[in-house]
Amino acid sequence: MTVRVGVADWRVATNGSTLVTSGLGSCVAVAVYDPEAGVGGLLHAMLPAAPDPVDKPSKYVDSGLEEMVDAMAGRGASPGNLAAKLVGGSSMLDISVGEAVGQRNVDAANRALDAANVQLLAAETGGNDGRSVSFCPASGDVTINRVDSEVEVI
Amino acid sequence: MRVDLGAVASFSRTGDEGGERAAESLETLTGITAHCVLTRTALVDAGELSTFLGESPFRFTVGFDGALSGRAVLSFDDAFAAGVAEELSTGEAALPEVSNILTSGFVDVWAEGADTTIDIEPPLEVTDEDRMVQDAAVVDDCAFVFESQVSLSGSEGRCRFAVVPDVESFADYLAADDAALSVEGLSAYLRLTTESAAAVESHLAAMTGVDADTVESHIDFVPVERVPSLLDDAAYEGAVFESEGPVDSVIAILFEEGESGAVADTMLDESDPDPALAESAVAELGNVTASGFIDRWANALETTIDVSTPSHVHDDGRAVLDTVAAAYGQHADAIAVVNTTVALGDGLTCRVCAFPSPEDADTVGQIAEQLTDTAGESA
Numbered sequence: 402m403t404v405r406v407g408v409a410d411w412r413v414a415t416n417g418s419t420l421v422t423s424g425l426g427s428c429v430a431v432a433v434y435d436p437e438a439g440v441g442g443l444l445h446a447m448l449p450a451a452p453d454p455v456d457k458p459s460k461y462v463d464s465g466l467e468e469m470v471d472a473m474a475g476r477g478a479s480p481g482n483l484a485a486k487l488v489g490g491s492s493m494l495d496i497s498v499g500e501a502v503g504q505r506n507v508d509a510a511n512r513a514l515d516a517a518n519v520q521l522l523a524a525e526t527g528g529n530d531g532r533s534v535s536f537c538p539a540s541g542d543v544t545i546n547r548v549d550s551e552v553e554v555i
Numbered sequence: 556m557r558v559d560l561g562a563v564a565s566f567s568r569t570g571d572e573g574g575e576r577a578a579e580s581l582e583t584l585t586g587i588t589a590h591c592v593l594t595r596t597a598l599v600d601a602g603e604l605s606t607f608l609g610e611s612p613f614r615f616t617v618g619f620d621g622a623l624s625g626r627a628v629l630s631f632d633d634a635f636a637a638g639v640a641e642e643l644s645t646g647e648a649a650l651p652e653v654s655n656i657l658t659s660g661f662v663d664v665w666a667e668g669a670d671t672t673i674d675i676e677p678p679l680e681v682t683d684e685d686r687m688v689q690d691a692a693v694v695d696d697c698a699f700v701f702e703s704q705v706s707l708s709g710s711e712g713r714c715r716f717a718v719v720p721d722v723e724s725f726a727d728y729l730a731a732d733d734a735a736l737s738v739e740g741l742s743a744y745l746r747l748t749t750e751s752a753a754a755v756e757s758h759l760a761a762m763t764g765v766d767a768d769t770v771e772s773h774i775d776f777v778p779v780e781r782v783p784s785l786l787d788d789a790a791y792e793g794a795v796f797e798s799e800g801p802v803d804s805v806i807a808i809l810f811e812e813g814e815s816g817a818v819a820d821t822m823l824d825e826s827d828p829d830p831a832l833a834e835s836a837v838a839e840l841g842n843v844t845a846s847g848f849i850d851r852w853a854n855a856l857e858t859t860i861d862v863s864t865p866s867h868v869h870d871d872g873r874a875v876l877d878t879v880a881a882a883y884g885q886h887a888d889a890i891a892v893v894n895t896t897v898a899l900g901d902g903l904t905c906r907v908c909a910f911p912s913p914e915d916a917d918t919v920g921q922i923a924e925q926l927t928d929t930a931g932e933s934a
Contacts, residue, residue: 402709405590408877409780412588423788424873427881447780447881460780460884494795494866494878496805498912499885503878531874533788548790548870 406430409460411444411469413476416539423533427503429489429510429526431466432536432543433519435478441538442469448502449509462509470517485514486543486555487524488534503527523555567596567776567889570718573661574703577716580660581653581705585642588708593784596776597700598745604698606771608717612636613650614681617658621673623665625720627658628681634712642707651678657705657716697745704784744891746926747919748772750851752895755907758847762840763821765900772895779890782880785908786872792818793905794841794865795875798849801856802919803912805879806848808841809872811904821903838865848909855925856918872906879910887913 406412406422414420416439422430425445434441444465451464458464474480490507507526514521525532525545535544545553574594582589599607611630618626631639631650643649655678662673701718752772760767775785786809793809810818819833822840846862853860868875883890893909911919 402588404588404708405592405706407590407592407780408783408880424783424871424877426783426874426876426878428877447877448884456888457780491874491878493868493870493875494882495864496795496797496866496879496882498797498803498805498879498882502881502885506881531871531877533871 406443406445408445409447409457409465411442411459411465411472413440413442413469413472414538415440415476418538420536420538421534425489425532425534426491426493427489427501427506429462429487429506430532430534430536430543431462431469431510431514432486432488432534432541433466433470433473433483434485434536434538434541435473435482436484436541437482438477438479439539440473440476440478441536441541442473443534443536444469446506446510449505462506463513466510466513466517470519480518483517483519484522484541485519486522486536486541487511487514487526488532488543488545488555490526491528491530491532493529493531525553525555567594567778569664570594570596570701570703571778571781573664573701573718574705574716576664577657577660577703578705580656581707581714584653584656585639585707587642587710590706590708591703592706592713593702593704594777594781595702595785597702598748598774598776599698599700600745600749600773601698603771603773604700604719607700607773609715611715615651615654615678616681617654617678618676619658619662619673620676621662621666622671623662623673623720625718627654627661628717628719629654629657629678630715630717632712632714634710635707635714636712638707638710638712651680653714654678657714658718661701661703661716661718744774744919744923747852747923748774748893748895750926751848751893751907751909752897754847754851755844755895755897755905758844759840759897759899759905762843763899765821765903767905768898770896770898770904772893775892775894776889777892778888779880779884782883782890782892782910783873783877785892785894786876786906788871788873790870791872791875791906792837792869794838794845794867795879796841796845796865797863798845798860799863800853800860801858802852802860802915802922804849804915805882805910806845806862807868807875807879807906807908808844809868809875809906809908810837810899811872811906817902821899834867838867841865844905844907848907851926852922855922876908879908883910883913891916891919 451461
């Protein structure tokens with residue numbers, strides 16, 4: 402079963418399912434999994450830090466990760482077994498609206514994973530290209546697609 | 556003319572919650588994870604409403620009445636129809652049931668907002684296009700549509716789910732809201748799209764010598780996280796500009812290519828051109844198109860608006876809009892998008908998405924008012 406994850410969204414799946422999200426520009430995808438329990442979650446977050454109070458936690462890296470990890474625990478994942486992979490945060494456009502978000506999203510993901518004691522195993526971030534991601538919780542493989550580029554697996 | 560984008564944001568959020576609730580209802584019915592992949596509040600030229608709602612072999616309407624009255628128009632593509640028929644083991648009889656459950660989920664959120672009930676009628680298969688849109692909320696030739704697109708995990712295809720409220724009921728619903736919107740004020744925004752589409756069409760045709768035809772143009776009000784869904788995940792080539800002056804905006808001019816390199820081939824008389832030359836040709840086409848577009852806004856204010864050096868893009872369309880959405884998302888929950896599709900010959904489609912800064916809403920309102928006052932003079 403393929404489960405699609407939208408922008409400002411997260412989904413949790415167990416063995417046998419694949420989580421996919423497309424159109425990562427400056428957004429980041431954070432894939433978290435418990436290899437022993439076979440439970441994984443994929444977050445597609447748009448902005449680094451949630452305001453207080455937060456209306457839509459999945460829109461932000463920090464609150465989205467916290468919410469998703471809680472949901473994973475509810476599906477049988479052990480907080481001490483979690484590992485993560487991180488993709489996205491590109492800077493494809495030279496526009497002056499707001500501050501450049503891509504690198505800030507990557508930095509926020511690193512901080513949030515540290516705070517949750519989740520080990521970051523691999524990352525493919527920055528650059529100027531958009532990415533689409535497919536995450537298999539059973540293997541922990543994250544497959545990255547770009548327009549006109551070779552497929553990469555981390 | 557004051558258009559309160561904060562109120563529009565609140566309104567778009569209700570539509571978004573309605574789309575999410577509809578997807579949850581479908582998930583309960585089928586037992587399969589359902590996703591609401593797009594929600595938007597669209598302002599559409601009444602004459603173009605039928606085109607906006609699209610064609611599909613499987614279409615149903617579901618009327619509703621109460622705190623808000625109108626109808627939902629549900630269009631199922633082949634893959635979605637086949638998927639639900641298989642899951643529910645009821646063949647095509649599944650579609651009226653799905654239409655019913657999606658509409659029920661959507662209107663529940665609106666009924667909660669109004670603190671009263673909305674009753675829905677049995678689904679009817681669409682047999683008469685005119686009947687489908689005749690009572691739409693049309694003010695000054697502008698129709699209001701709340702659209703969601705819903706998909707099921709594990710299957711291709713989508714259900715396009717458009718709610719078209721009746722005009723009097725919609726105005727009453729708005730008036731009951733603390734942050735009331737002016738229907739007339741919003742409808743003036745539509746003039747921006749028709750003028751902008753005309754500019755895109757004429758400049759593309761002049762630059763390429765190829766016939767250009769506006770397929771569709773309208774305004775979307777969307778939560779920022781829904782902006783990327785306005786395009787599909789196909790590869791687009793084009794340019795992204797910023798305008799600076801009385802109205803700051805980001806303008807994406809993106810070409811969906813039937814074949815790789817088709818944009819440059821249209822501009823240049825040589826096959827397989829040098830990549831730098833091809834990129835420059837695409838940027839020039841985008842620049843002329845964006846300038847023509849922005850000039851109409853500037854002329855309405857009797858001023859000038861500068862357009863920046865472009866960022867060239869050849870990428871997934873959603874990733875491009877994702878970056879624009881994240882930039883605006885730092886300051887706004889929802890945003891207006893002037894959304895235009897122009898066909899250029901047989902092999903190219905140009906998508907123009909313009910994002911006026913929410914902070915310049917008053918000035919955009921002035922432009923809309925001026926363009927409405929001079930409607931027809933620039934045609």
